[in-house]
Amino acid sequence: MAIQPFPRTGARPAPRVGPDRVLASRRRLLRRDSLLIASWVSVAIVIALFLADDVAAGFVSVGQTLTSLGIAAGLVGTDLLLVMLLLTARLPVIDRAYGHDRAVALHRKLGKPLLYLLLSHTGLLIAGYGMTEGINPVSEVLTLFLTVPDMPLAFMGLGLLLAVVVTSVVAVQRRFPYEAWLGIHLLAYLAVLAALPHQFSNGAVFAPGTWQRLYWLVFYLAVTGSILVFRIAVPLARSARYRLVVTGVRRAGTDAVTITMSGAGLESLSVHAGQFFLWRFLSADLWWHAHPFSLSAAPSAGVLEITVRGLGSGTRKLLTVRPGTKVVIEGPYGIFSKTVRTSERLVMVGAGIGVAPIRSLLEEADFAPGDATVILRAGRVEELYLLAEIDELCRSRGAYLYLETGPRPSDLAHWLPAASADRGFSLLSYAPALASSDVYVCGPVQWSAQVMAQARAAGVPAEAIHHERFSW
Template sequence: MTTTRHYPTKSFAPPGTLALGTLLAVVLANLLVVEAFFVSAGPGKNSLLTVAKFVGVHVALVMMVQLVLVARLPWLDRRIGMDRLTVWHRWTGFTLFWAVLVHATLVVVGYATLDDAPVPKTFLALAGVPASLFGMIAASIIVGTAAVSVRYARRRLSYETWHALHLLLYAAVAFGLVHQFLETTTFTSSGWATAYWSLLWIAVGVAFVGGRVVLPLWRNAYHRFRVAAVVPESDDVVSVHVTGRHLDRLPARPGQFFIWRFLGHGRWWQANPFSLSAAPDGRSLRLTAKAVGSASAALRHVPVGTRVFAEGPYGAFTTLHQVKDAMLLVAGGVGVTPVRALLEEATGPVVVLYRVRTEAEAALLTELEGLVRARGAQLHVLTGRTGAGSPPNNPFDPDQLVALVPDIRERDVYVCGPPAMTSAVLRSLRALRVPRRQVHAERFSLA
């Protein structure tokens, strides 16, 4: 028996626009309140310390925004996508880095000016004050984390090492909070200010712990995910079927992904984001992975019955964002997995472009062909080396896309594949003036 899934109806505004507008409105509203408390608290002991205090209150607000962006709140994630939220978190982090440096420098120089003392002596004197010491520790952690997050350094670290270092930011938040409430600052200038700031931090903390800890733990305890079957699709591609309790109540949609851990198989801290390769039917979930690393290669040997810890569903790569009846689904390599799931849910005219080097490397091709026939859709398998031949084989050039899909401007376009392919498709869609709200692409990764 097929389980019918009922998804939320579309809102009056594009979901991503609505979510971004809501997020900005909340941030701006709190910014206005903070500015009002800053003005009512009065200036600092001199002009430099006044500016330092002004920067300091905004440092705290930026910290809160950073935590919310990576809280994995379902309402935001389904509408904006983890990839975009993570990028915003990254740039907010560098904003925090510079704001902390400016704040710390102004504090030291401001007190040195006030006391008519050398800057090094003032720095050491401030380090002996508990409130200032907590702030210095928080600042040092933030600066260090920013240093290892620069692309040059990040590329030379494994994800696990980088993530472990990144976790120190939570310690920086804790030290920063103590610093804020020990100092005689805007946050403690009145009972109203202290109450407001405390409630705001509590709300951010609840959102973060709820999204990152409580919700995943509850879902896994409730659904009790287990491996039901492991099916090799080819020499280097494998599908894992996961079952559990009450999966019809799991709010997963075609195109989304989970972060998977197979308990007792590999290291417990190793997690991988894999998309659903079939539409969730209320009875089981399926992921399909290509062996590109030790973790994905080991999936072939996961025993049936293995307990699974799954975080999610995540991602905005769904028909929630569809604005046209017709769709163009573009997949590259193992990026076909969410595209194949989306094809199950598609109802209007659909064209699928599947880019692989050879048909032998086309994972799930038989399933795609069956779905295409059942839905009266079109499938083009695009093979060959890019740039080879005469004329060159560039299937995602604008003229080639229009030749394959003449009405491309009247379709929602979903793109998933290697970064180079995705970038090429997006460039061509811009050149063809496909409206931005009709273009959907998402990077399925942890950082």
């Protein structure tokens, strides 16, 4: 079904990009390229420093060759591990270039190569040392574990990293509650600390006075400082400065509420509609859990709003949060906002509680009447959250609003309900000027992927498709 504030007319020409947006897009791409180059350069530096350290002497026998290859694998793996930690350190330069979702995706992609490198590091060193000393691998492991300083910590660090990578596999991840998964991933920091001593206490690679030692010390300190500053110090400072407190809770559906918060001097907080924060509500049963939620209204007059659906044990508790509850924030994060616009036209597609950032974007974005289309998708009418507010915004701002409800096809091969999919409906059915529009998508992962695939097939450039990942 559809709600149209005014009749649709022929699509008028609209520029794909304006000069300001071209410049902003180029800067963002330049930041991405620079960060990618920097990560490869870090690996190249590690290899170069290793090769410069009289590497030929390490390849005079099979055992020494295996040992040298093992050391090289460990160095590259450690470098990638530190890059992974930087990707989730909430660095502003990374967030502005990639957005939180894409940075986390890159973090995950590095997980398996990192694990393979560190397992190769362990296996090659055991084999190389064993061949050089003339003992079997089992005896070599026992020797390393019992006689080499800091080696038990190194084995513990490898085990912790193995647990982190295994639980990141989607099929395994879904079996864990969010709290358990997050707790396991925090062990990555402990794994780095456990592995660190053996790097500096064993062998000549990190010997005092070498360039390698200086490089690794600087890299470790930079990563540690970034985590302490941007994941701990900045959130605490912002929370103390803005002093957010819950001022209102209202129903947004049968199993959802909109939480309104106010604070001191929020006007100075650089935040845009569509971005998200990590919210920590300081009540007895909620203070220990940070919830990631996008703004569901454009920030204004010292007020922030989020809309929460009770999908799990943690979010269900939020439905009963009381006015007066203090709030600690981390953020804002993400580039699901007007800052990445490339066109005068907008197509915004949301499913379930994913309509929350769509509603805030609709309120804040600049567009002419007729240049914005909103599509809301839900299994049932009751799950069209914030519908009245979105309808009012569409009518007042001149945006087209389409509602699609009903079960998906049995094979889940379409993002629309079966009735619309069978009639051949697609994104183009709702937005004829799709190819010259920015497309914002927020909803479940598989569903969002299908929407974005239709957008790409219709000719929307990759840089004009913006996705908010709606899962952990």
